[in-house]
Amino acid sequence: MIDVAVVGGGAAGVAACVAAAAAGASTSIVLGGSGASALSCGALDVAPWEDERGGSRGEEGAEVDAGALAVLRALGIYDVGARPALLATTAGIVRPARGRDAALLDLASIAPAGSTGGGAVLLPRCDQHGWDATALARAWNDAPRARARGLTFVPVDAQITRYREERTLRDAEIAERHDDRDRLAWLADRLRDVLARGGDFAAVLLPPWLGVAAPRARELGERVGLPCGECIGHLAGPSGQRFLRARDRAIDAARVDRIDGWARAVEATDGALRVELEDGRAIGASRVVLACGGVLGGGVRYDPGDARFAGAMPSAARPTFSFAIDGIGEPGIHGRPLELAGSLFGAPPEGIAWPLADDPLLERVGLLAGAEGRALAGLPGLYACGDLAADRPRTFLEALAAGARAGARAAEDR
Amino acid sequence: MRLFVDDASPGSEPAGRAPRDTARAAMTVDDGGTGASYDVAVVGGGVNGTGVARDLSLRGLKVVLFERHDFAYGASGNSSGMIHGGVRYLLTAPSVTRDSCLDSGYIQRIAPHLLFRIPFLMPIPAGARGRVLIELMDAYLGAYDAYVPLKRGELHTRLDPSDLARLEPGLVGSSSGGVTFDEWGVDGARLCVLNAVDARERGATVYTHTTVEAIRRAAPEDGARAAYVVQARDRLTQRALRVRATHVVNATGAWGPITAALGALPGKRVRVRPAKGVHVVYDRRLSNYAILTEAIDGRQIFLEPWENMSVIGTTDDDYYGDLDDVVATSEEVRYLVQGIARVFPSIREGRAIGTTAGVRPTLYEYGRNEDTLSREHAIIDHAADGAPGVYSMIGGKLASFRLFAQQMTDRLAEDLAPSTRCTTQERPLPGGDRVPDALSLASRHELTPVTARRLVYRHGSRAAQIVQRLLRRPREAAVACACEPVLEAEVRYTVSAEMARTVDDVARRTRLGLGACGGMRCAARCGQIVAEEIGLSPREGADQARRFLARQARARIVALGPQQARQEALSVAHARATLGLKGRP
Numbered sequence: 001m002i003d004v005a006v007v008g009g010g011a012a013g014v015a016a017c018v019a020a021a022a023a024g025a026s027t028s029i030v031l032g033g034s035g036a037s038a039l040s041c042g043a044l045d046v047a048p049w050e051d052e053r054g055g056s057r058g059e060e061g062a063e064v065d066a067g068a069l070a071v072l073r074a075l076g077i078y079d080v081g082a083r084p085a086l087l088a089t090t091a092g093i094v095r096p097a098r099g100r101d102a103a104l105l106d107l108a109s110i111a112p113a114g115s116t117g118g119g120a121v122l123l124p125r126c127d128q129h130g131w132d133a134t135a136l137a138r139a140w141n142d143a144p145r146a147r148a149r150g151l152t153f154v155p156v157d158a159q160i161t162r163y164r165e166e167r168t169l170r171d172a173e174i175a176e177r178h179d180d181r182d183r184l185a186w187l188a189d190r191l192r193d194v195l196a197r198g199g200d201f202a203a204v205l206l207p208p209w210l211g212v213a214a215p216r217a218r219e220l221g222e223r224v225g226l227p228c229g230e231c232i233g234h235l236a237g238p239s240g241q242r243f244l245r246a247r248d249r250a251i252d253a254a255r256v257d258r259i260d261g262w263a264r265a266v267e268a269t270d271g272a273l274r275v276e277l278e279d280g281r282a283i284g285a286s287r288v289v290l291a292c293g294g295v296l297g298g299g300v301r302y303d304p305g306d307a308r309f310a311g312a313m314p315s316a317a318r319p320t321f322s323f324a325i326d327g328i329g330e331p332g333i334h335g336r337p338l339e340l341a342g343s344l345f346g347a348p349p350e351g352i353a354w355p356l357a358d359d360p361l362l363e364r365v366g367l368l369a370g371a372e373g374r375a376l377a378g379l380p381g382l383y384a385c386g387d388l389a390a391d392r393p394r395t396f397l398e399a400l401a402a403g404a405r406a407g408a409r410a411a412e413d414r
Numbered sequence: 415m416r417l418f419v420d421d422a423s424p425g426s427e428p429a430g431r432a433p434r435d436t437a438r439a440a441m442t443v444d445d446g447g448t449g450a451s452y453d454v455a456v457v458g459g460g461v462n463g464t465g466v467a468r469d470l471s472l473r474g475l476k477v478v479l480f481e482r483h484d485f486a487y488g489a490s491g492n493s494s495g496m497i498h499g500g501v502r503y504l505l506t507a508p509s510v511t512r513d514s515c516l517d518s519g520y521i522q523r524i525a526p527h528l529l530f531r532i533p534f535l536m537p538i539p540a541g542a543r544g545r546v547l548i549e550l551m552d553a554y555l556g557a558y559d560a561y562v563p564l565k566r567g568e569l570h571t572r573l574d575p576s577d578l579a580r581l582e583p584g585l586v587g588s589s590s591g592g593v594t595f596d597e598w599g600v601d602g603a604r605l606c607v608l609n610a611v612d613a614r615e616r617g618a619t620v621y622t623h624t625t626v627e628a629i630r631r632a633a634p635e636d637g638a639r640a641a642y643v644v645q646a647r648d649r650l651t652q653r654a655l656r657v658r659a660t661h662v663v664n665a666t667g668a669w670g671p672i673t674a675a676l677g678a679l680p681g682k683r684v685r686v687r688p689a690k691g692v693h694v695v696y697d698r699r700l701s702n703y704a705i706l707t708e709a710i711d712g713r714q715i716f717l718e719p720w721e722n723m724s725v726i727g728t729t730d731d732d733y734y735g736d737l738d739d740v741v742a743t744s745e746e747v748r749y750l751v752q753g754i755a756r757v758f759p760s761i762r763e764g765r766a767i768g769t770t771a772g773v774r775p776t777l778y779e780y781g782r783n784e785d786t787l788s789r790e791h792a793i794i795d796h797a798a799d800g801a802p803g804v805y806s807m808i809g810g811k812l813a814s815f816r817l818f819a820q821q822m823t824d825r826l827a828e829d830l831a832p833s834t835r836c837t838t839q840e841r842p843l844p845g846g847d848r849v850p851d852a853l854s855l856a857s858r859h860e861l862t863p864v865t866a867r868r869l870v871y872r873h874g875s876r877a878a879q880i881v882q883r884l885l886r887r888p889r890e891a892a893v894a895c896a897c898e899p900v901l902e903a904e905v906r907y908t909v910s911a912e913m914a915r916t917v918d919d920v921a922r923r924t925r926l927g928l929g930a931c932g933g934m935r936c937a938a939r940c941g942q943i944v945a946e947e948i949g950l951s952p953r954e955g956a957d958q959a960r961r962f963l964a965r966q967a968r969a970r971i972v973a974l975g976p977q978q979a980r981q982e983a984l985s986v987a988h989a990r991a992t993l994g995l996k997g998r999p
Binding site: 036039040041043048049050089090091092093095127128129130132135136138139141142143144232234235294295296298301302303304306313345348349350352353354355356360362363394 | 743744748751752762888889892893902934935938939941942943946951952953955956959964967968971972973974975976979980982983984986987988990991992993994995
């Protein structure tokens with residue numbers, strides 16, 4: 001029997017286990033598949049950035065939770081400054097973020113808020129699928145936040161992939177090649193060659209290629225003599241991979257017991273809790289922190305009801321959403337349990353997802369939990385954080401903060 | 415001077431949306447300056463409008479075409495994607511079946527790259543009724559076989575229960591066997607685009623995203639015939655334009671009565687009974703054959719493998735909503751899935767990646783069930799309404815568009831070019847002159863075979879023009895949409911050669927962003943390319959991408975199932991991280 005069992009290996013789960021271990025609790029973490037954190041892009045937000053009320057939008061920067069900062073230090077691959085970062089995406093946008101994966105180029109560090117002097121950012125132009133430096137320069141030069149600071153993006157011919165067949169590789173695969181020091185040195189040489197041809201550049205912006213085991217932006221920058229960094233690329237880029245590696249290192253450093261498997265159910269046994277795994281193993285723990293993700297991560301299931309009936313109509317109403325783990329209660333939203341919809345097929349999908357719903361159930365439904373993560377109903381000793389918890393903004397910093405709170409509180413209550 | 419006679423009886427409502435004062439305003443003579451002069455102004459860029467514009471252009475007439483959205487935005491681009499032979503009209507109107515089969519053969523001749531075979535299978539249930547039904551169907555399709563060679567189809571076959579199970583293992587339930595027959599699939603949107611492109615190359619002026627605001631009688635010129643001024647506005651740039659034409663064709667499908675009202679014509683003369691039809695699209699081919707079965711109310715519905723996907727359809731319900739914003743509902747999706755799942759249960763494990771919805775311009779009749787309404791077409795001559803030279807085309811089907819266009823053009827040609835004859839059945843559509851070998855194209859230009867195959871499907875011999883671009887700009891070989899797949903060169907080509915003006919337009923022409931990923935990887939990139947090609951700011955390109963993603967998401971979520979829900983959450987998370995999300999489209 002241990003003190004705290006954490007279920008889920010995303011941002012909230014690692015935060016919970018690091019916080020619980022730091023509070024002196026004997027801790028295990030159950031790691032299953034990958035969810036939102038493994039697919040994260042490296043931008044750290046408190047609230048969705050495009051939301052007018054969002055925390056990372058203002059130039060002054062939102063307060064970042066102390067627990068989240070402690071976990072970020074343990075992960076060791078993120079930077080959160082006093083002011084928001086400014087990041088470029090291959091969708092052609094320049095967006096603010098409260099913090100960032102250290103591999104990403106922070107445009108605000110070259111052109112701080114209030115400055116209009118900006119500077120020129122070099123974009124290497126090469127034959128690479130998905131990296132059209134000319135078009136991206138055009139798009140970023142048109143971005144209001146870049147223009148306001150006088151930033152310009154200048155594409156310059158530079159063959160920065162080494163082998164022809166790399167043209168069609170995915171970003172994360174090339175990023176992994178740059179974990180090799182010699183290969184990174186080769187890239188630095190190519191960039192130095194380009195810079196030697198002239199031009200006054202303040203930084204180099206690259207595709208998301210700078211390492212998987214760890215961010216290689218700083219090392220590259222030192223070799224090149226200019227700040228270097230990535231833009232945010234497509235889904236499933238290297239940033240999520242870097243998170244997973246950093247997570248594994250943080251779990252080991254905190255001496256947390258790592259268990260690979262899928263949790264199937266949680267049940268109460270003699271004043272303690274028991275987490276059952278799919279393969280039959282079980283973990284006894286005084287407290288259980290659930291961080292197994294929302295709909296995207298697989299912690300919450302959407303089940304409209306008709307799929308399992310071959311006949312005309314489902315014969316009985318069922319909840320539209322359920323949890324992947326049995327025994328942890330019923331999903332809720334807005335502080336209330338979800339009501340049964342007036343349809344045998346559950347809530348009509350028209351009302352539960354973007355862009356038709358203003359506050360989409362698909363993104364907000366989950367386990368109802370108090371401010372410190374304690375589940376409001378169901379088994380005593382259960383905590384929820386991250387996307388599994390209802391009514392939380394789906395952001396990385398919020399997941400870290402909630403995970404750290406839940407882990408610390410679970411350790412204290414053990 | 416009163417030009418249009420408003421013959422609406424007292425108390426009756428004016429048709430469409432046009433308020434009465436618009437109708438009055440239109441009764442004045444337009445003597446303002448006009449732009450270019452044309453023989454015919456065609457309103458509507460569906461298959462009827464583009465078909466007429468092509469036919470007129472081939473006969474050497476001067477044509478202008480206006481489309482409010484994009485080609486095939488309405489029923490033409492949201493049909494079942496079939497050039498069918500009219501098998502259902504065999505008993506009621508065998509001449510319709512014959513004409514449909516004949517025209518299907520013609521369409522194959524002029525666009526061989528764009529048609530693909532869809533073998534149909536109709537399982538017949540076991541039991542006494544089934545044993546009779548299979549005899550009836552066998553005999554019925556035996557009669558249909560007489561027309562099938564006209565469209566180069568395979569003759570029907572009769573299957574015993576074991577054949578049925580072997581050919582289509584996904585079918586369940588005991589059966590008396592089944593029957594097969596043969597139809598042809600087509601990409602309806604590309605069919606419209608190719609007609610419009612051909613018309614333009616032969617001299618027609620074509621405006622998309624341009625809505626007609628008024629059709630007025632032009633100031634009379636001495637000895638000249640009646641003429642009209644068409645006033646329109648570009649909905650993307652807000653630029654106003656006016657043209658003069660001696661003839662006007664209203665080919666706006668379900669919008670027909672609204673368009674008629676813009677010319678102060680009595681809407682009831684162009685009366686249609688709008689009927690909504692929806693389809694659900696799945697991410698892959700789920701069956702070998704198209705399967706015909708019955709919905710809960712006895713209506714015929716089907717599952718068809720269509721290009722690289724599967725489609726189930728079709729509903730048919732009276733429609734009272736906004737024609738510019740037709741979307742499927744989850745109720746309609748459930749109705750279709752329920753019906754298909756009864757014979758093909760694995761449809762429930764399939765991954766729905768979208769829905770389509772369109773409104774058929776069925777001929778008006780009161781008091782009949784939607785299914786029994788005629789799918790016939792008709793030409794209304796508005797000379798009787800005091801507007802000589804103005805016609806409305808109502809009704810029609812994708813399968814008989816060429817014939818309908820020919821009939822309309824013949825009428826116009828009586829006035830304008832009596833010595834000409836129709837050649838649309840023999841002159842190939844753009845790219846249809848020859849179908850290049852996809853594999854040799856692939857090896858010559860270092861494309862994947864799938865990329866080359868899809869390129870040839872969409873563009874026929876014009877695939878060569880697209881790959882030619884790669885010789886000058888090798889970077890355009892980058893794959894813009896991996897699901898379909900679509901090359902960057904093709905995206906640029908659709909803007910420069912096929913009049914695409916938005917991300918949505920590119921998707922309609924190439925199927926970019928309509929595959930399994932829902933545009934997550936390609937919409938923003940496509941927006942950048944479109945913006946660059948037509949000289950918009952990159953921000954406008956990003957806005958186009960956001961609008962496209964929102965529109966697609968809206969069409970997808972009505973078919974949301976357990977598997978799609980995760981994908982939908984992922985899609986939103988990605989769009990949020992890289993593009994930002996705005997509210998409703």
